[in-house]
Amino acid sequence: MNEKKIALKILKESAVGTMATIQQNKPHTRYMTFFSDEFTLYTATSKHTEKVDELEVNPHTHILIGYEGKGMGDEYLEIEGTVAISDDESVKEKVWNKHLEPWFSGPEDPNLVILKVSPDSIRLMNKKGEDPIEITS
Numbered sequence: 001m002n003e004k005k006i007a008l009k010i011l012k013e014s015a016v017g018t019m020a021t022i023q024q025n026k027p028h029t030r031y032m033t034f035f036s037d038e039f040t041l042y043t044a045t046s047k048h049t050e051k052v053d054e055l056e057v058n059p060h061t062h063i064l065i066g067y068e069g070k071g072m073g074d075e076y077l078e079i080e081g082t083v084a085i086s087d088d089e090s091v092k093e094k095v096w097n098k099h100l101e102p103w104f105s106g107p108e109d110p111n112l113v114i115l116k117v118s119p120d121s122i123r124l125m126n127k128k129g130e131d132p133i134e135i136t137s
Helices: 003-013 050-057 089-095
Strands: 016-023 026-033 035-037 040-046 060-065 076-086 112-125 133-135
Touching: 003 076, 003 112, 003 133, 016 050, 026 040, 026 050, 040 050, 040 089, 050 076, 050 112, 060 112, 089 112
Parallel strands: none
Antiparallel strands: 016 026, 016 060, 035 040, 040 112, 060 076, 076 112, 112 133
16 A cells, blocks of 8 residues: 555544644644544634634644554654634534534534644654655645
């Protein structure tokens, strides 16, 4: 399987990853649940969170996704991207699923926003001990 297909498989099969933003000029990382459309990532959050405030100041992020904890050779992705904050109803409908119900009343919830991550670079890491491989989307 070529590297692009491996990267897409990782995105399809991995929902949870870390997302870093900048808070007071320092990295701030948290776990997030992601949904992918090819190489574009989406994650839901409340518009009243620190990450939204941080991304309004600096829209750049760094994401790690795909590591399964099986060992040193696990393949995963490092994604550097630019985030757009969206409250567009069609985007909210696209991302909405039952796992969001504990936090939001539905896709029409006024506190729900979607973070759309457009990748600037994607690197496949730990591919059988090889150097990182740059993926072009």
